[in-house]
Amino acid sequence: MKDTEMNLNPCHICRLTGGGHDVVDGINSYIVDNVGSVQMHEIIRQVHDVLKDEDLEMSHEDIQNHIMHHVKNQKVIMNTVLSDLLSMSHLTKKASVVECDETGTKMVDNKMMTIYLKIVDQIITVYRMDSMKEAKS
Numbered sequence: 001m002k003d004t005e006m007n008l009n010p011c012h013i014c015r016l017t018g019g020g021h022d023v024v025d026g027i028n029s030y031i032v033d034n035v036g037s038v039q040m041h042e043i044i045r046q047v048h049d050v051l052k053d054e055d056l057e058m059s060h061e062d063i064q065n066h067i068m069h070h071v072k073n074q075k076v077i078m079n080t081v082l083s084d085l086l087s088m089s090h091l092t093k094k095a096s097v098v099e100c101d102e103t104g105t106k107m108v109d110n111k112m113m114t115i116y117l118k119i120v121d122q123i124i125t126v127y128r129m130d131s132m133k134e135a136k137s
């Protein structure tokens, strides 16, 4: 491979995918099989260690970047979307109840509450997808 091509795609996993590299093929299956059931930092740690044994070092950040931005598998993408939706749901839920500093009375912020409920709807939609059902079994 020429240097220019290396620079365009420094991700070892992407570079070697489809090239008959058994270890990289194993890493790709491992990511798809375990996303959603194994914690992300654990997946990253294991992929990192396997790559290191092959003299293909990648930083934890680059591996996370690969999983979140390079992998096109529906289950993997939906898990990233689900994580984003969950963190947004926590934020909007908190923001939808406002407490008056003086009286301590709690009130619902309608705008925020509407956004929160829309996010909950989207979370339910993601869970209904077939690729996500497989992840749970």
Ligand SMILES: [Zn+2]
Binding pocket: 011, 012, 013, 014, 015, 065, 066, 067, 070, 071
């Ligand atoms: Zn990649």
